[in-house]
Amino acid sequence: MNEFAPHRARKRFGQNFLHDHGVINRILRGIAPREGQHLVEIGPGQGALTEGLLASGGRLDVVELDHDLHPLLQARFGGNPQFTLHKGDALKFDFRSLAQPGEKLRVVGNLPYNISTPLMFHLLNQADCIADMHFMLQKEVVQRLAAGAGMNHYGRLGIMVQYHCQVEHLFDVGPGAFNPPPKVDSAIVRLTPHAVLPHPADDPKVLELIVREAFNQRRKTMRNTLKGLLDADAIAAEGIDPTLRPEQIDLAGFVRLANRLAREQRDHD
Structure with a gap:
């Protein structure tokens, strides 16, 4: 029993x-x-x-x-x-x-x-x-x-x-x-x-910030969702069309944007 x-x-x-x-x-x-x-x-x-x-x-x-x-x-x-x-x-x-x-x-x-x-x-x-x-x-x-x-x-x-x-x-x-x-x-x-990260971010916290901001307004374009973090020229400089929506950007693209923002923050400091 x-x-x-x-x-x-x-x-x-x-x-x-x-x-x-x-x-x-x-x-x-x-x-x-x-x-x-x-x-x-x-x-x-x-x-x-x-x-x-x-x-x-x-x-x-x-x-x-x-x-x-x-x-x-x-x-x-x-x-x-x-x-x-x-x-x-x-x-x-x-x-x-x-x-x-x-x-x-x-x-x-x-x-x-x-x-x-x-x-x-x-x-x-x-x-x-x-x-x-x-x-x-x-x-x-x-x-x-x-x-x-x-x-x-x-x-x-x-x-x-x-x-x-x-x-x-x-x-x-x-x-x-x-x-x-x-x-x-x-x-x-x-x-x-991953044994080795395929797309390493300079600062993973900045990547989290970029991705969170992008998908908070997923129906808007990248130029609009990242306003205040990166302007359209900075987005385009990373090979990403600023008129695309967040769901059209791959992981590698988000990491490039995060690394650019991390660099801009360091230069500003």
Whole structure:
């Protein structure tokens, strides 16, 4: 007899538990964990993926906020010396503290939709210790992450994540794979931090500023959205038509604009 009553998904934690074994196995095949690797699972829930990750023979640290799940996870997996449970909020967690010198973490998570974007940026700030990340996200978020210039879902989120990572939209997952079923489709994405940034910004904060300002008024032209930061002549000097709209400018173009603004700020100082 199960000593734990079934855990009810909590709305405040954005919980939707994965239960479809076909989907679970497909995710595990996509991650392809190996013996000797150091895996980190964010929000393991009731352990749907945890079991397969541990079966790979790798070390597994899990970070879970819901204290009601801690005894369930500890009972199921605590006897495995490769398993470590961390009780806390992934948004505040120091992932670098898990990595040994020279070691890279492989991060996995079925992320609650309400924290997925800030959590990805929290991880990207620690990307030096991460080999790759596999996340279950709302399908529309994955489309935004993967979109290129000129595509429907292209915008601030995709540009800033693609600055740091290669993005691969692996496959979609319908609501029926979860309990309770969410009201939206989901998708699996792989994020692989670049070993060398393809378009390095002189100051990433300036790049964030340029991209944020551009997409705050995405229907306006670059000349208008960047008014007060760069004039039309400065935009054109970087090989960008100032009458284009932000969604028509690729990552490399935004980095050139950011580097120009950073230079102008330094010269002004």
